[in-house]
Amino acid sequence: MIVQAPGTYHHSHMVGTLAESACAAIGADSLFARVACYFHDIGKMKKSGYFIENMPIGEDRHAILSPSMSALIIVSHVKDGIELAKEHKLPQKIIDIIPQHQGTKLISYFFNKAKENENKDLHVADEREFRYPGPKPQTREAGVILLADTIEAATRALKDRSPARLEEVVRNMINKNFIDGQLDECELTLKDLHVIGKSFVRILMGIYHKRIEYPPDAQELQARAQVQRVEDENGGSNADKYNQQTPISSESLSDSLKGAKNSSKHLRPVGGGKSGN
Numbered sequence: 001m002i003v004q005a006p007g008t009y010h011h012s013h014m015v016g017t018l019a020e021s022a023c024a025a026i027g028a029d030s031l032f033a034r035v036a037c038y039f040h041d042i043g044k045m046k047k048s049g050y051f052i053e054n055m056p057i058g059e060d061r062h063a064i065l066s067p068s069m070s071a072l073i074i075v076s077h078v079k080d081g082i083e084l085a086k087e088h089k090l091p092q093k094i095i096d097i098i099p100q101h102q103g104t105k106l107i108s109y110f111f112n113k114a115k116e117n118e119n120k121d122l123h124v125a126d127e128r129e130f131r132y133p134g135p136k137p138q139t140r141e142a143g144v145i146l147l148a149d150t151i152e153a154a155t156r157a158l159k160d161r162s163p164a165r166l167e168e169v170v171r172n173m174i175n176k177n178f179i180d181g182q183l184d185e186c187e188l189t190l191k192d193l194h195v196i197g198k199s200f201v202r203i204l205m206g207i208y209h210k211r212i213e214y215p216p217d218a219q220e221l222q223a224r225a226q227v228q229r230v231e232d233e234n235g236g237s238n239a240d241k242y243n244q245q246t247p248i249s250s251e252s253l254s255d256s257l258k259g260a261k262n263s264s265k266h267l268r269p270v271g272g273g274k275s276g277n
């Protein structure tokens with residue numbers, strides 16, 4: 001999958017992390033949830049280029065298709081996934097998650113596009129043509145996976161990933177799926193939904209946190225001073241270049257030192273910069 005559909009591969013791992021954590025928080029089977037997430041979108045491998053996470057930037061294969069044709073292709077990843085899972089003899093519990101992770105959700109992007117384009121005299125866009133076939137999630141784990149799947153995709157598209165915005169999106173997505181009836185057939189309680197939401201936010205904040213720039217440590221300052229000294233002696237620009245390369249990385253440090261070392265016989269090597277950040 002990482003070769004054929006790299007975006008889907010990464011998405012599946014992220015959904016697995018979200019679902020595992022939320023299932024653990026409500027006492028559901030967290031290991032099963034993670035494993036099931038690895039397989040939930042295997043059907044996308046068949047037409048991988050039609051799924052947004054695998055499309056090269058600037059390319060949209062749906063641009064030349066009608067909204068209903070696009071919806072058909074998107075929906076087909078469920079059927080293709082079930083077939084592939086059966087072919088490879090995956091356990092029935094895992095196969096069940098493949099259709100249930102989508103439930104009977106509406107593919108709203110293409111439905112709205114069809115609504116915009118419809119000619120009311122000839123053809124009215126029918127919502128049923130733009131919904132997944134189901135069934136809806138039948139277990140708590142399937143319910144969590146449906147939510148994790150939606151939320152991973154929604155937060156990935158965000159420009160603002162501040163904690164407040166992440167919380168808002170998680171809350172909206174849970175409410176939207178609840179109101180749409182996607183969680184009607186699984187046994188998640190309102191209390192569970194609250195705990196699941198909190199767990200998702202905690203994981204998402206860990207994934208999308210902003211790093212603060214580290215102040216230079218003593219070794220770093222020593223390296224900078226040595227580079228500066230060489231620059232003073234030779235009138236070059238390596239020190240300026242070095243100072244612009246933040247946050248500090250071992251590569252930038254060793255490159256700068258390499259350049260400086262070549263230009264001076266007085267400079268003694270200094271150990272690598274901060275690593276493992």
Ligand SMILES: [Fe+2]
Nearest residue numbers: 040041101102
């Ligand atoms: Fe999917």
Ligand SMILES: [Fe+2]
Nearest residue numbers: 011040041149
């Ligand atoms: Fe997915």
